[in-house]
Amino acid sequence: MNKISNKVIILIVMVFLVASVSFIGAAGMLLSSDMKVIVGNSMSPTINQGDIVIIEENPDSIEQDDIIIYDATWYPHPVIARVVSIKNDSNGNPLYEMKGDNNPDPYPGWVPLKEISKVVYVYPEIGHINLMIRGL
Template sequence: MSKKRNNRKNKKKNQKELEDTSKSKYHLTKEILSYVLIIVIAVILSAHLNVVVSGSMEPSFYRGDIVAIENVHTYYGMQEFDPYNDIKINDVVVYDAQWYPEPVIHRVIDINEINGSKYYTIKGDNNEVEDPYLVSPEQIRAKVITIGDNLLIIPKIGYITLWFRGL
């Protein structure tokens, strides 16, 4: 009798250990998947946020603010908007300027057609004059997202990035 009882106890013990191992693997898999999801979300968000480095767009947004953007080309192969057709006067765009080494975030104030090609006149809200050169659609990298008539901005958090970059 005691031998049968020991076998049953051992069987229950082994079954319990197997269940515990299975639960542990399930929880570990769940935890790993949650970390992967967080990393994927962070990568996607980082591609859609841009830190403002100057005061040229005040009072629309300020140095150190972060603006949410939609990209012309994402590094995962999507085109979120077309710089030839989806830009209107008053849109705020991020573009590669001929006159400044970093991308510039300014407002489109006019759309021009020269010899059959489209060009944008762009100006910072806080600047007295427009940017020195017309901007072609090929120079535009992104457009600041608006909700209604409001730009999507996260205030002041970008100062951390500016501090690390020494700007």
């Protein structure tokens, strides 16, 4: 009887994982956006390693306190951060200063809107399987 109950538990877990992945994929397609698995804890406790975020590429606007992802010149991987300040360049275009919630200081440089994707939804902890497969 114990062998049967273990198989049932494994089957239930597998069905849950497939359903979760399907739901995330459907949500991503519905939002016409992209998904990213978070590696690192710069945004902890708001967003943690292993969370999956749905992002909107090429957003129309970004506001202070929005959470975004961008390719920083000072780091080899996409950076997730919170917008802490906004200013305009000499042509009136907005530039954004970022900081991780878990970091004491803002990141170097100001980033234009065209280089930013906006985080629109977070799926907590679902990306841990991806991180295990990648050895992270």
